[in-house]
Amino acid sequence: MKICGACVRELPDGSYSEEQRARRQSIRRCEECVAAGNQLVQMKKGRTRSEGDDCPICQLPLPLDPLQSAFRMCCMKEVCNGCVLATRKRGMWDCPFCRAPAPDESQVLAMIQKRVAAGDPVAIFNLGNRYHFGRYGLEKDVARAIELYERAAELGVTDAHYNLGTLYDEGTDVEKDVDKAICHYETSAMGGHVFARFNLGCKEYNAGNHNLALQHWMISAKLGDDDSLNEVKSLFMNDLVTKADYAAALRGHQSAVEEMSSPDRAEAKALGL
Structure with a gap:
């Protein structure tokens, strides 16, 4: 008996093709799910970043570049540099979130x-x-x-x-x-988690599972990851994905980048904050 990674049912070995039986549980699909085009559970989940990835002040998704935000030990919050700059403009130099002095x-x-x-x-x-x-x-x-x-x-x-x-x-x-x-x-x-998703794409690509790699990279590209977008582009340039897939990755990536942007963040980055 093996568990299908799409419908999550425990099924007899005969429910899987020889190729699918050889795969680990998380990327294995029964013949019924393959025929129906059912997605793996891991491709259905994690298509958006968690609320914990939002700046607690401006509520925008935190930049993926770790240099564009800072973790505050006083309140255990990650605050974007844009909000740090905004509070400093108002003459406040303590923690932008909890107002505690820097320890x-x-x-x-x-x-x-x-x-x-x-x-x-x-x-x-x-x-x-x-x-x-x-x-x-x-x-x-x-x-x-x-x-x-x-x-x-x-x-x-x-x-x-x-x-x-x-x-x-x-x-x-x-x-x-x-x-x-x-x-x-x-x-x-x-x-x-964007970078975990990117790494999974790399693992699947290196294992020869190019379609699974593409699915992972499409998700992380649409969450704003530059490396994932570049991998999708590389697949497109090598005729391994369609123009429509690459265009979708580009649109999703641009949308995510815009969602992570703000005038304060742009100014903070320009100032090297």
């Missing part, structure tokens, strides 16, 4: 740990990040980072799944495990 580096770890003790998923993820890279006086401890990432992932933090995916994918600090990496990428992508 000293010596205070940051205690602030995170206090929120971790209260079960804050974002704080748990951030503490994992500190152990992962050895920041704020902590020794690098990847095992502890993984423990915290897994805890945050269980609480729904898509970034935690993504970081776990990259750890197992790269195999630098932990034993390489591509199956685990893909599992975490898939969960993250279905939660709207």
